[in-house]
Amino acid sequence: LPARLDRAESSRARLRRERLAQERRLTEAATELSTVDIAEAVLDDNQTAVLLRLLDLALAARTPGAPRAVAAAAHGVRLVLIPAAGYTTVTSKRGTLHIDGFRLQIEPAGHTSAVTGAPR
Numbered sequence: 001l002p003a004r005l006d007r008a009e010s011s012r013a014r015l016r017r018e019r020l021a022q023e024r025r026l027t028e029a030a031t032e033l034s035t036v037d038i039a040e041a042v043l044d045d046n047q048t049a050v051l052l053r054l055l056d057l058a059l060a061a062r063t064p065g066a067p068r069a070v071a072a073a074a075h076g077v078r079l080v081l082i083p084a085a086g087y088t089t090v091t092s093k094r095g096t097l098h099i100d101g102f103r104l105q106i107e108p109a110g111h112t113s114a115v116t117g118a119p120r
Helices: 009-033 045-060
Strands: 070-074 077-092 095-108
Touching (some): 009 045, 009 077, 045 095
Antiparallel strands (some): 070 077, 077 095
């Protein structure tokens, strides 16, 4: 006979609250990221996590051939990687990231805005 399934509703609710809190932190970090000069700012851990996620999405969307702008959106912001000579330097609390051959543009993107509120 199969083992009894324990639903552990309290554990599921706790995990959901933690996940929603993390999503809110990332959404707030993304909003802050869209208002700073990325070349001048020192990013905190949440802002860095958002930037790395956006870079991952944008770089995965590249196609072979001549360099062209690529974009990705998440957490209410849109990252555009624009081909450029040289590299862009981004500084975070944990170190420096050099992005060769691209200029970064981060702007609000309403179509990815997260709806925040009490969990259902």
